[in-house]
Amino acid sequence: MHVIRLDLRHVRRFREARFTPAAGLNLITGDNGAGKTSVLEALHLMAYGRSFRGRVRDGLVQSGASELEVFVEWQESGAGAPRLRKAGLRHSGQAWTGRLDGEPVAQLGELCAALAVVSFEPGSHALITGGGESRRRYLDWGLFHVEHEFMPLWRRYTRALKQRNALLKGRARDAQLDAWDHELAEAGEPLSRHRAGYLDALAPRFVALAHALAPALGARTLDYAPGWRHDELSLLDALLLARDRDLAAGFTSVGPHRADWRIGFVTIPGRDALSRGQAKLAALAALLAQAEHHAAARGEWPVIALDDLASELDRSHQRRVLEHLLAGGAQVVITGTDAPPALAGLGAAVARFHVEHDQIRPLEPAE
16 A cells, blocks of 8 residues: 555645655655644544544644645555555544545545554654553554454444443433443444454564564563453443443443553563653554554555654664565655654665645655
């Protein structure tokens, strides 16, 4: 999978700009604040429905504009014949419209499941040290792309959870809650099994990558916690036992929406003991493991976006990551104020771009 065209309109400081990356390694340079990261944000928005720096309404729409627009054209190969795909998104921060391959989409998840982008950026350590929501999104994004049964289950569970929470807030009777407990359980049990199976499939790749990037961490397992005591109770029984507590609180306290996962280390007691640098390397290993798994399952790598690579990784880690990605044939987009030191002597062609005056300008190859 590689992007051949990205158009931005009213995205942060860009009034209108176009980015035409090469299939391999791409470098976007520019001064601080020039808009390099905004290019990667636009790609991330199409793949996740949000920026990695927050919600669309939190400054992603250019000041003075009513909405942003992003258009992406990309080439897929996978196991079949090459295929050209297109997607467009218009977003005001409150409402959105989208199109995929010329047809309107009813769910933002349809866009997110079409274009696969894995992003590593200065806030990526939160995947390891932050709250459980980011780790659930990590699992769900991967499953959207490799397991076709997962998205309908996720939607069914999300709808049922919303209905049950509304009934809890309204102090509904047991008979009403019984029906939604059954619906949550029927969707939630298989949803949880998919997540657990996906994490098990990621674990060997993660452990190998973590050992290569940060052997001192001693990462050895990825452990899934489904959001209820599944070894003792079915989800239906757990919901029933928690009902009085849920009625008092006004929300559902058990289930896959409370799921999480953690890394098991040989010597470190847990993620709270990690330094920021260690958390970054652990997050990078998790993201690269996900990209590898996607490539194995779909027959092609996702697009890899590495924001401000030189400030996030030292030269030796930069080189290891880039060699690994290029050996697999991934399209890689890197940003930085200057070229990362690891590019010197890498032996790979680099398409270079410079952001200045709200434009993304291709540069001639370096001599």
